[in-house]
Amino acid sequence: MRRALRVSWAGMALAAGLLLTAHPTRVAAQDIEAEAQLRGIPLPDSYYRTIQENPDAFSLPNGLFSVDSHGLRRAPVTGTASVPVVLALFSDSEEPYPQFSEDEIQRVLFDGPAEKGTITEAMTEMSLGNFTVTGDVFPWVRTSKTMLEIVGTESGFGEDADLGSYYVEALDLTDVDVDFGQYDNDGPDGLPNSGDDDGIVDVLVFEYLEVAGSCGGPSIWPHRSSMRWRTGTESPYQTDDASAHPEKDVIEVDGYITQGVSDCAGEELQTANVITHEYGHALGLPDFYHWVDRSAGPRGRRWVLGCWGLMAAGSWGCGDVEEEGELREPFGPSHLSAPSKAWLEWVDLEDPGEVWNEEIVLEPIQTSGHGLKIPLGDAGQEFLVVEYRGQIGFDHQLPAAGVLFYHLDESLPLGAKPDPATDDPYPLTLLERDDDDGLLRMATEGGNRGVAADAWGIWEESGKLNYHSSPPLSLNVGGYASAMVHEVRVDGDQAVIVLSTGATPRLVAPSGPFEVMQIRTFEAPVRIAGGRGPYTGVGDLPSGFALEAVGDELVLLGSLSETGPFEYSFRVRDSAGSESETVVVQVSAPIEWEVEQQSLLDMILDDDSDALTPGELAHLDAIGNDNGRYDVGDLRRWLRENGPG
Known part of the structure; x- marks a missing residue:
């Protein structure tokens, strides 16, 4: 059951025992690089020089995403967070009205209705109503410098850019009519600027009118950063609003997100997909994709969780990166993955405990808020996370409704990216049902951003x-x-998994007798539940019979020359030496043996042929020359007695 929480903000990373932000700068930089790849637009060299000189240049430093003494981020679990949006024109910008008015931007980002949904609707749905993101879009202000003076020649990354003065002037003009204290609400009482907050606006958004650099446009490349770094000062921007924080006189602005108000054509209003992904970072979540080959552009990335997770490709869509030679149009946002929601305490991932062959029903996690987190080893660091995702709400464009299995390794930093030249694991991966590793291969290697075959339980398989x-x-x-x-x-609208986690092995008695063909070697599988492999079969069986452990089954192998029925008793032993109770299996052979002549010939002509089973070979030798192996003499005897065709 989901716990009732009275506080608005909690140390979620501590509760999960996870490092939610191992490399915040690399995570931030990857989003900028992702835009470049997805749009096929090269980043200027000045960007790479910047992150080499200052890896923290494009990271969010404060607010909801504050870091404690352990380096762990805190995230909201209940309550409301409000985002201030500052709209800033350059001196030579066109008039934004009426198409790009503050009212229209307020509508598509927060208030609705919007064709692809708002960030408010998305976060409310993902959190099951536990957390609401609202926002206030302020009227446009016109700053005093031209776009070229502010942006320069390299999308705002170059030495000729002056973004700091642009942001400061926009804040000066907006601060006259805005109480920024209403946007500092990261303390435990859920009240803004009440004295338990940090005195810094949690996160602020700057938006501009012109087409973004990430679209090949002339304006700023969307990014996130801090006012301290952008202005080259040691302190954040100082508003004129009094702070209730005991060590701060006024409310400050530091961490910001910036993006354009339009699509890449400059004709339509933005959608909420990208800003929702960015807000995920404000909650302390890393990206779950990996840029491997920069030279390959948008085809050079591993998507890892793909469109099944907002922090991977969930704002960009599923399937191939390109469609008919063109970059696929984005959709979304899709939901956060179950592990991400659990780190924010928006869902319960339950440990089923010790179970043997247990049937567990899963409701859609988007509405039930329930999934599974199953320990996989004694160290308590690796887990199987399970969720059932329906094609509902913001997930309506998922490739399929099905069960998703994640392998979570809490011994690794959550945002870590392994050396692509090795087989080192990611901290979180999706176990793809088709096992083609499409999410762990770049598009140049045949990878994808998520397909229906990643999900389990679909197509009646x-x-x-x-x-x-x-x-x-x-x-x-x-x-x-x-x-x-x-x-x-x-x-x-439900999913069912049958699970075993018990420490000792058991055999699940079959529901009825096995009926097999005479002579031919039969296989009678019995399910192994619990314990830990490798497994060994234990039993006193007739000559020529054997027990073979394969996956989650102990298979009885043998051959019958009479109808029976016959009963066989055996047990299973696991790697710890624990043995199950004895199970009794009944086998009868009412079906007379039939064999094709071609199979007899294949076994002579091809030493590697498996056309006949060991039981059939032994029988043919026994009624042939009885020399301990099937050979030409046995074949001749068969043909003499049964005819050539």
Whole structure:
């Protein structure tokens, strides 16, 4: 059950035991680079010089995303956060009215209705009403310098840019009529500027009229940063609004996000997809994609979680990066992944405890707020996170409704990106049902941003997760996981998984007897539930019979020359030496043996042929020359007695 929380802000990263911001600057820089790749627009060299000289240049420093002494971020779980949006024209900007009026921007970002939804609607839906993002879009102000004087020749990254003075002047003009204390609300009482807040506006948005540099336009490249860095001063911007913070006289502005108000054509208002992703960073969440090959442009990235997660490709869409040679149009935002929601305490990820062959029903996490977090090893650092995602709400354009399995490794920093030349793991990956690693390959390698076949339980296909399955479920540190998923299915608007996590092994008795063909080697699988592999079968079986552990099954192998029925008793032993109780399996052979002549010939002509089973080979030798192997003499005997065709 979701806990009732009375405070508005909590130390969520501490509760989750995770480093929510290992490399904030790299995360911030990746968003800028992502825009470049997705639009096919090269970044100026000045950008790379900037992040080399100051890796913190494009990171958010304060507010909701404050960092404690452990370096862990805090995120809101309930309440309301309000975002101030400052609209700033250059001296030579055209008039924005009526199409790009503050009222229209207020509508598409916050108040609605908007064709693709607002950030307010998206965050309310994702948080199940626990958290609301509102905002106030202030009237346009006109600053005193031209766009060229402010932006320079390199999208605002070059030495000829003067973004700091532009932002300061925009704030000076806006501050006259705005109480910025209403936007400092990161303290525990949920009241803005009440004395328990940090005295700094949580996050502020600057917007401009002209087409953004990321679209190939003449204006500023969208980014996030701090007023301290942008103005080259040691302190944030000082408003004229009194602060209730005991150590600050006035409210300050530091962290900001900047973007254009229009689409890349400069004709339509922006949608909420990108700003919703950016606000995810304000909540302390990293990106879950990885730029591997800069030279490949938009095709040179691993999407890792793809469109299944807002902080990966969830604002950009699914499938191939390109469609008919053109970059795909974005949609979204799609929902945060289950782990991201759990870090914000917007959903409960429950540990099912010790279960053996347990059927667990999953409702859509978008409405139920429930998923699973299953420990995978003794160290308590690797987990299988499970959610059922329906095609509803902001997720209506997902490739499919199905079960998603994530491998979470809490021993790794959450935003870490492994060396792409190695097989080192990511801290969070999606276990793709089709096991083609499309999310871990660049488009140049045949990768994608998410397809229906990533989801489990769709198309009436079940699927399993264990050490030998495809994809496998194993520990990043090596070895068998302490959990197995036996079945996955979607049933109407619910999903069902059959799970085992028990510490000791059990065998699930089959529902009835096995009926097999005489002579031919049969396979009678019995489900293994619990324990940890590798597994070994234990039992007193007739000569020629064997037990073989494969994935989550212990398979009885044998051959019958009589109808039966016959009963066989056996157990399973796991790697710790624990044994299950004995299970009794009944097998009968009412089906007479049939064999094709071509199969007899194939076994002679091809040493690697598997046209006949071991039971059939033994039988043919026994009724042939009985020399311990199937050979030409046995074939001749068969042909003499049964005819050539």
